Amino acid sequence: MTNLVDTVLILIILTNLMLLGSSRLRTCIFVVAMQGILLGALALLTENSGLTIHLILLPTVIICLKGIIFPFLLFRTLRDLNVQHEVEPFVGYGTSLVLSPLVLVVCIWLGSQLSLPVEAISSLVVPAAFFSIACGLFLIISRKKALTQVLGYLVLENGIYVFGVSIATKQPVLVELGILLDVFVAIFVMGIAIYHINREFDHTDVDRLNKLKG
Amino acid sequence: MHLERIINLLLVIVLSPLIFGIINRTKAIFAGRTGQPLLQSYYDLWKLFNKGAVYSQTTSWVFRLGPIVGLAVVFATATLVPLGRLPAVIAFDGDIILFAYLFGLMRFFTVISALDTGSAFEGMGASREVMFSALAEPAFLIGLAAISAQRHSLSLTGMFTGADTAFGAYILPVQLLVSFSIFIVFLAENSRIPVDDPNTHLELTMIHEVMVLDNSGPDFGFITYSSALKMWLLGAVLVGVLVPSNGNVWIDMSLSVVSIFVLAVLVGIVESSMARLKLLRVPQLLLIANALSILALILVLR
Numbered sequence: 001m002t003n004l005v006d007t008v009l010i011l012i013i014l015t016n017l018m019l020l021g022s023s024r025l026r027t028c029i030f031v032v033a034m035q036g037i038l039l040g041a042l043a044l045l046t047e048n049s050g051l052t053i054h055l056i057l058l059p060t061v062i063i064c065l066k067g068i069i070f071p072f073l074l075f076r077t078l079r080d081l082n083v084q085h086e087v088e089p090f091v092g093y094g095t096s097l098v099l100s101p102l103v104l105v106v107c108i109w110l111g112s113q114l115s116l117p118v119e120a121i122s123s124l125v126v127p128a129a130f131f132s133i134a135c136g137l138f139l140i141i142s143r144k145k146a147l148t149q150v151l152g153y154l155v156l157e158n159g160i161y162v163f164g165v166s167i168a169t170k171q172p173v174l175v176e177l178g179i180l181l182d183v184f185v186a187i188f189v190m191g192i193a194i195y196h197i198n199r200e201f202d203h204t205d206v207d208r209l210n211k212l213k214g
Numbered sequence: 215m216h217l218e219r220i221i222n223l224l225l226v227i228v229l230s231p232l233i234f235g236i237i238n239r240t241k242a243i244f245a246g247r248t249g250q251p252l253l254q255s256y257y258d259l260w261k262l263f264n265k266g267a268v269y270s271q272t273t274s275w276v277f278r279l280g281p282i283v284g285l286a287v288v289f290a291t292a293t294l295v296p297l298g299r300l301p302a303v304i305a306f307d308g309d310i311i312l313f314a315y316l317f318g319l320m321r322f323f324t325v326i327s328a329l330d331t332g333s334a335f336e337g338m339g340a341s342r343e344v345m346f347s348a349l350a351e352p353a354f355l356i357g358l359a360a361i362s363a364q365r366h367s368l369s370l371t372g373m374f375t376g377a378d379t380a381f382g383a384y385i386l387p388v389q390l391l392v393s394f395s396i397f398i399v400f401l402a403e404n405s406r407i408p409v410d411d412p413n414t415h416l417e418l419t420m421i422h423e424v425m426v427l428d429n430s431g432p433d434f435g436f437i438t439y440s441s442a443l444k445m446w447l448l449g450a451v452l453v454g455v456l457v458p459s460n461g462n463v464w465i466d467m468s469l470s471v472v473s474i475f476v477l478a479v480l481v482g483i484v485e486s487s488m489a490r491l492k493l494l495r496v497p498q499l500l501l502i503a504n505a506l507s508i509l510a511l512i513l514v515l516r
Contacts, residue, residue, distance in 0.1 A: 003386065006387060007386060007387050010387040010391070010509075010513070013509065014506075014509075017502070017505055017506075017509075021498065021501075021502060021505075093498060094497065094498055094501050097498070097501045097502065097504075097505050098501060098504075098505075100505060101505055101508040101509060101512065104509065104512060105512060108512065108516055123516070124513075124516075
């Protein structure tokens with residue numbers, strides 16, 4: 001069982017690496033969708049209180065939202081946007097890939113230093129969570145297209161969720177569903193905002209947005 | 215015990231050219247052709263060994279040395295690699311380093327003999343070969359280091375034939391990460407698609423084939439044979455990482471041989487379904503291999 005959880009967590013780390021290394025926005029959205037499905041699997045695996053409504057509802061909602069609806073919304077935005085590639089990011093793909101193992105080492109060290117009130121199901125949970133959070137933040141900082149930043153936000157949120165799995169297994173369903181609803185609305189609004197930015201200014205490069213005077 | 219070692223060596227020497235036949239047959243099936251006979255590479259080798267060699271007047275003894283040293287080195291490497299549970303002829307602590315750097319030596323001699331011809335074209339191939347292998351080498355060594363740390367052994371024979379190789383003692387994610395990383399290195403080192411296309415001749419983007427354009431006759435036979443051996447040996451390492459053993463020496467041996475042939479089919483499928491990457495994208499692929507290896511090492515040492 002722990003082996004299976006570990007495998008899912010490593011796959012989550014691998015999806016983060018793929019995000020850091022790929023320039024095609026289509027691939028990036030696809031990878032984030034896979035990450036969402038992996039999160040659903042993680043929610044399914046960490047539940048140990050038998051067959052409850054929690055067990056069925058939460059993974060289903062996560063997989064539907066993060067694996068299907070978000071990618072669908074983002075693909076639709078991408079189609080309207082007329083951009084396919086992230087061009088000239090602030091930090092290149094090769095550099096990002098070389099830096100990421102170092103960050104992972106730091107995350108593992110942090111995970112070993114952190115004393116949690118409850119025992120995590122696997123010693124890899126906290127590193128994977130921190131690594132996702134770090135990757136999300138890094139994507140937001142180092143990429144120029146607004147869509148990649150939305151993806152960064154999603155990855156960041158995924159990381160927080162993985163962290164939640166390790167310490168808050170007794171969280172009520174309602175709270176988790178509330179968080180998911182928040183994220184859903186955020187992605188929805190961001191998609192619309194990006195669409196409007198693109199229609200007004202013909203690009204979505206966020207580093208050029210501060211030059212705009214309304 | 216000695217019998218097993220000798221059988222291992224014999225398998226390498228006899229069966230390795232068959233890999234090319236299997237790859238070509240897979241590609242032929244994908245393309246809807248009948249394809250060349252499975253044993254074509256043996257016929258080619260026989261033909262080449264019966265020819266005379268032609269040497270350009272601008273070349274020196276360095277050029278003639280290249281293929282011979284390459285074959286000698288790859289034979290030396292063959293004595294270090296176990297297959298399934300068949301131990302290698304020679305095994306000692308730290309032979310993983312010797313294994314990696316014997317291939318380095320072989321590459322060095324291929325490169326200087328290519329440079330010796332004085333052709334600008336071959337120089338370009340040599341520079342690419344060296345650059346890509348410089349990126350592939352850390353991925354390979356770090357990946358092997360991860361397996362070595364996991365199985366508490368510093369020699370290839372200890373790593374792949376020890377007691378820890380049974381399926382029960384498996385840490386699946388590590389095995390998968392390392393074998394994927396070594397698979398990328400395998401494709402790069404043996405100059406297959408997506409790093410290099412072995413079928414293109416006289417194209418500006420080729421890497422390995424361009425370095426041996428001036429070799430002919432037995433020399434070219436040596437080069438073809440040593441690249442077949444190299445492919446088998448790297449494949450044996452990959453199979454050693456991924457395929458668990460089940461105790462019986464002979465079942466393990468046949469399982470490993472079949473796995474190497476499955477690997478050849480896999481290479482054929484990759485070659486039929488992918489285009490070669492742009493040269494600028496190849497380092498990125500190798501960096502991914504590096505990242506996977508480092509990740510595996512971190513997971514083992516954690």
